[in-house]
Amino acid sequence: xxxxxxxxxxxxxxxxxxxxxxxxxxxxxxxxxxxxxxxxxxxxxxxxxxxxxxxxxxxxxxxxxxxxxxxxxxxxxxxxxxxxxxxxxxxxxxxxxxxxxxxxxxxxxxxxxxxxxxxxxxxxxxxxxxxxxxxxxxxxxxxxxxxxxxxxxxxxxxxxxxxxxxxxxxxxxxxxxxxxxxxxxxxxxxxxxxxxxxxxxxxxxxxxxxxxxxxxxxxxxxxxxxxxxxxxxxxxxxxxxxxxxxxxxxxxxxxxxxxxxxxxxxxxxxxxxxxxxxxxxxxxxxxxxxxxxxxxxxxxxxxxxxxxxxxxxxxxxxxxxxxxxxxxxxxxxxxxxxxxxxxxxxxxxxxxxxxxxxxxxxxxxxxxxxxxxxxxxxxxxxxxxxxxxxxxxxxxxxxxxxxxxxxxxxxxxxxxxxxxxxxxxxxxxxxxxxxxxxxxxxxxxxxxxxxxxxxxxxxxxxxxxxxxxxxxxxxxxxxxxxxxxxxxxxxxxxxxxxxxxxxxxxxxxxxxxxxxxxxxxxxxxxxxxxxxxxxxxxxxxxxxxxxxxxxxxxxxxxxxxxxxx
Numbered sequence: 343x344x345x346x347x348x349x350x351x352x353x354x355x356x357x358x359x360x361x362x363x364x365x366x367x368x369x370x371x372x373x374x375x376x377x378x379x380x381x382x383x384x385x386x387x388x389x390x391x392x393x394x395x396x397x398x399x400x401x402x403x404x405x406x407x408x409x410x411x412x413x414x415x416x417x418x419x420x421x422x423x424x425x426x427x428x429x430x431x432x433x434x435x436x437x438x439x440x441x442x443x444x445x446x447x448x449x450x451x452x453x454x455x456x457x458x459x460x461x462x463x464x465x466x467x468x469x470x471x472x473x474x475x476x477x478x479x480x481x482x483x484x485x486x487x488x489x490x491x492x493x494x495x496x497x498x499x500x501x502x503x504x505x506x507x508x509x510x511x512x513x514x515x516x517x518x519x520x521x522x523x524x525x526x527x528x529x530x531x532x533x534x535x536x537x538x539x540x541x542x543x544x545x546x547x548x549x550x551x552x553x554x555x556x557x558x559x560x561x562x563x564x565x566x567x568x569x570x571x572x573x574x575x576x577x578x579x580x581x582x583x584x585x586x587x588x589x590x591x592x593x594x595x596x597x598x599x600x601x602x603x604x605x606x607x608x609x610x611x612x613x614x615x616x617x618x619x620x621x622x623x624x625x626x627x628x629x630x631x632x633x634x635x636x637x638x639x640x641x642x643x644x645x646x647x648x649x650x651x652x653x654x655x656x657x658x659x660x661x662x663x664x665x666x667x668x669x670x671x672x673x674x675x676x677x678x679x680x681x682x683x684x685x686x687x688x689x690x691x692x693x694x695x696x697x698x699x700x701x702x703x704x705x706x707x708x709x710x711x712x713x714x715x716x717x718x719x720x721x722x723x724x725x726x727x728x729x730x731x732x733x734x735x736x737x738x739x740x741x742x743x744x745x746x747x748x749x750x751x752x753x754x755x756x757x758x759x760x761x762x763x764x765x766x767x768x769x770x771x772x773x774x775x776x777x778x779x780x781x782x783x784x785x786x787x788x789x790x791x792x793x794x795x796x797x798x799x800x801x802x803x804x805x806x807x808x809x810x811x812x813x814x815x816x817x818x819x820x821x822x823x824x825x826x827x828x829x830x831x832x833x834x835x836x837x838x839x840x841x842x843x844x845x846x847x848x849x850x851x852x853x854x855x856x857x858x859x860x861x862x863x864x865x866x867x868x869x870x871x872x873x874x875x876x877x878x879x880x881x882x883x884x885x886x887x888x889x890x891x892x893x894x895x896x897x898x899x900x901x902x903x904x905x906x907x
Contacts, residue, residue: 400514410456412483429506466524502892529836531560537567540596568628622690653695679716727767738771857897
């Protein structure tokens, strides 16, 4: 598959040469001709060129000049943490479309320009920096924000500290570069399971900041499972009254009030990240079944569950329980949709092992009909592709193994292969007018162990290995278009990196398993497929690691990367 550039009017090198340039210059860690070390950006931009001029110096005279609709909000989002890090006032001032040619323009300015005529797409941007200032241009505010995240990585890592005493000795230098950039896929997700073990609001917000740094634009929250129901539903209060009381291992529960959830959604929106809520149905529902006996075919509430097994629970398809089941679906999905401004709602569908096939098809129809009635586009795991009557345009979420999965020696006791029906179920979504989000477990499940099975930050063994173990190299080498045989690039809406929390109880545990492998998936989802360069990626991780260090992220310092000490 080859990606066609949408930046033909910029005098930058062609995409293939850009890959070489990134490998030979921006990714070597060698200083450019002005003495500023440039290790590059993660994910790699579509086009990147070191310029001949001197670097830009961010001083206390700097202004952020906002031009065009939405530019001021982006400038303020960037300026707030930068003020804390630098101690500079960094005022945001309104400019005009000719700001760069205006006599009032200053060499200390950072110009953030939204120009609808720039033809850069919703998330594309250009960034030019040098002694005469920094200018980021985009067709839409989302692209402008993503340009600021590249600027964030070009600045010294101290920019991540909320402590102005940490200013670098050499000043706040930005190398002279020219960038033209856009994403490969429109949907680039971090899937976070908050159901097995609950994750507090502030910790989710921290993760959103790290997602933004990597240009991930979807936070998929797995809100319900056998072990816990994590979102307040007014019409069914015991979903959180009883269903949120447990977690894996009996460590207590937790849930998001509607105000909590709105806070997450709003914080994400400021970073142009869309929240996709998942209510996992019809299986993985023991938390709901323990809260409401009428959802069970026998009318008896299930015991709360604190284990890690899957496939034992199911909503009831018995016609005698249809009224309760359908009311539950309509109430829950409508309340979730009302809280969620994004276009998608995820209804699960995975591992329906306790649901008879005919009952499953019946429930799929009722679940997806209720979800579509909210006005949202439905997303479902690939198992729901067993139905040929999905709402038009339903998105399939493929989580099984890659088509060419091969078990390496000693990676687990028994070999595993993709389920034979999984590929056909995935293609069913395409046949019904939908597209696919690809998240194969053997490549993108970040709860899979590292091969050397290291102890986590708190000394415990983390993760599972039912699908595989996953190295940084394997995550980076993944080719989404080869996940299911016969896929075209146009079939793929995007990719997701998933973290399931059966063994994840603390924030350091979470960060240790997620970073840096999520950076590999972010680059797979963003950067041109034909510019993949593992050596360059490893070198650019040095810069990213410095930023993660400054943020206090407890990431795994895998081998093969010259991490800062």
